[in-house]
Amino acid sequence: MISHKYGRSTGKRVADGILGVILNLIMLIFSLSCIFPLFWMGYSSLKIKREFNADIINLPTHPTLDNYRRILTNPDYHIGASILNSVRTTAISVFFIVLFGFVIGYFLARYKFKGHRALWIMLLMGMLIPVHSLLVPIYIVFKQTNLSNHWYTLIMPYVAFGLPIAVFLVQGFVKTVPTALEEAASIDGCSFTRSLFNVIMPICRPVMVTVAILQTFSCWNEFSFALVLIRDTALQTVPLAMTQFTGQFSSDYPKIMAAMLITMAPIVILYFIFSKQIIKGMVAGAVKG
Amino acid sequence: MLSRKPKAITFLVYLVIPILLYVFVVFFPLLTSLFYSLFEWKGGPNKTFIGSANYTQLIHDSVFWSAFRNNLYLVFLCLIGQVGIAFIFVMIINTRYIKLKGMHRTFGFFPSTIAAVSIGFIWTMIYDSRRGLLNWFLEKIGRADLQQVWLNNSKLVMTLVSIPLIWQYIGYYMIIMLSATAAIDTEILESADLDGANAFQTAVHVVLPMIKSTIMVCIVLCVSGNMKAFDNIYVMTKGGPGNASMVMAMYGYKISFEQQNMGYGSAISVGIFVLGIAVIGAMQLLQRAVSKEEVI
Numbered sequence: 001m002i003s004h005k006y007g008r009s010t011g012k013r014v015a016d017g018i019l020g021v022i023l024n025l026i027m028l029i030f031s032l033s034c035i036f037p038l039f040w041m042g043y044s045s046l047k048i049k050r051e052f053n054a055d056i057i058n059l060p061t062h063p064t065l066d067n068y069r070r071i072l073t074n075p076d077y078h079i080g081a082s083i084l085n086s087v088r089t090t091a092i093s094v095f096f097i098v099l100f101g102f103v104i105g106y107f108l109a110r111y112k113f114k115g116h117r118a119l120w121i122m123l124l125m126g127m128l129i130p131v132h133s134l135l136v137p138i139y140i141v142f143k144q145t146n147l148s149n150h151w152y153t154l155i156m157p158y159v160a161f162g163l164p165i166a167v168f169l170v171q172g173f174v175k176t177v178p179t180a181l182e183e184a185a186s187i188d189g190c191s192f193t194r195s196l197f198n199v200i201m202p203i204c205r206p207v208m209v210t211v212a213i214l215q216t217f218s219c220w221n222e223f224s225f226a227l228v229l230i231r232d233t234a235l236q237t238v239p240l241a242m243t244q245f246t247g248q249f250s251s252d253y254p255k256i257m258a259a260m261l262i263t264m265a266p267i268v269i270l271y272f273i274f275s276k277q278i279i280k281g282m283v284a285g286a287v288k289g
Numbered sequence: 290m291l292s293r294k295p296k297a298i299t300f301l302v303y304l305v306i307p308i309l310l311y312v313f314v315v316f317f318p319l320l321t322s323l324f325y326s327l328f329e330w331k332g333g334p335n336k337t338f339i340g341s342a343n344y345t346q347l348i349h350d351s352v353f354w355s356a357f358r359n360n361l362y363l364v365f366l367c368l369i370g371q372v373g374i375a376f377i378f379v380m381i382i383n384t385r386y387i388k389l390k391g392m393h394r395t396f397g398f399f400p401s402t403i404a405a406v407s408i409g410f411i412w413t414m415i416y417d418s419r420r421g422l423l424n425w426f427l428e429k430i431g432r433a434d435l436q437q438v439w440l441n442n443s444k445l446v447m448t449l450v451s452i453p454l455i456w457q458y459i460g461y462y463m464i465i466m467l468s469a470t471a472a473i474d475t476e477i478l479e480s481a482d483l484d485g486a487n488a489f490q491t492a493v494h495v496v497l498p499m500i501k502s503t504i505m506v507c508i509v510l511c512v513s514g515n516m517k518a519f520d521n522i523y524v525m526t527k528g529g530p531g532n533a534s535m536v537m538a539m540y541g542y543k544i545s546f547e548q549q550n551m552g553y554g555s556a557i558s559v560g561i562f563v564l565g566i567a568v569i570g571a572m573q574l575l576q577r578a579v580s581k582e583e584v585i
Contacts, residue, residue, distance in 0.1 A: 020386035031396040037411045100307035130565025132538035136545045136554045137318030160314035192295045221404035223520040239406040
């Protein structure tokens, strides 16, 4: 009886062990598949085209930075310019999304005013509208008002599209903050503007960071509106430039990989340094938005 | 609500710029597209009023409707792939066997931060017929007979362009659901274990009901996110071969910018608007129904 029970538990332990190995293996395969492309592109970009075509998976036998040198020194590819454009567009857009989102979110949370409901519904609709139904209309409007194809063009749609989620996040946050601070500030003779920026804003820092993280990624990665609103190659953002040079390099995969890694670098570095905060921010944005 | 209210002028000063911008970018274009959809207009200075002719054409346009079906097919695959697989992974990660949980979170989430354009390129290189990883792999396992020019297969192409999207977002939904399961009391899971529930039973009867509202959030996000699939399809196939991987946004883009048919393009935009709102609105109603049930 005892030996039987013992035997069963050993068997169970073995089955348990095998199960554990299988489950860990599944998760490992998934996790590694998520970053494998990065490694594959990383070492493949050090090969020359002939070596890559001969064997696509082997490590390079004669690693060379030639691809990078040729991309970065050739002004036709506009890689430096496109990174600069993306950084500028993203930085300015995120700044205004955070600022406007904070102001509107605060007003909606704290005051009843004429148009309060209308504003709320407008923003809600903005979140429901399928964004690609605006692709052609925005192109037409921007073209006719001569707003398309400038360095500041993309900032307008990016700010507008980012606004609803920013407002909802800030509004939800401000509702949890007691009004006592503002009441005290106003009794002390603090002006509205000072109370808004010196008293409330510092409290709202966490939610503003969340908004900034969310929007940095979506602005940096946005493609479709850049595609229709920007014609000039000198004004291209990173995703747009990428579709250009894959056409130019056609089958030179190592060169395409090198170019992609250069343009992905800022966001990859940012991610692996701040991954904890970024994941937290994105999840908060997704669940509360 | 605060007792002291600032003057009306203060509201105006603070709110006027962002609201004007918002209306100009979101609502004004919608109205103009309603207007232009009533014209025959090739983008030039001349346009002729043709009434509802564009809409009659749209209703009979088989490409547009197959694009809509492709949208729905893609959303369906992504629901199963993204939310479904993510849920299974969450259940696996929450077992006591799993090591390196932090790594799975960081690596798994990573693809969702990359531009869909880059993801599209990476997978184009994977599917490539001569230098692609997929054909390389088939050759290594001795199934070279299965090799093909993947993205030229019009039967498979919609599935093939969905796979990158699925792969990209599994980690994203996994993390969202993990944060929900983290809130579940471990005692509940332990008592389920003691009562002899197996892993599958625990997942379906204990965990699933407890994170129901989070799963609904994931489903709504997944549907609205994948209804706007465009970037990776633009990079991988441009809607081809033929119209096999055409989605609504891609079709609107092609008509408007490659054929310069702005009038009909506007009508398609209105079509995308209506169908998109219908699908996303239905999901929102479903979500509300589920979360209401939970409150009671």
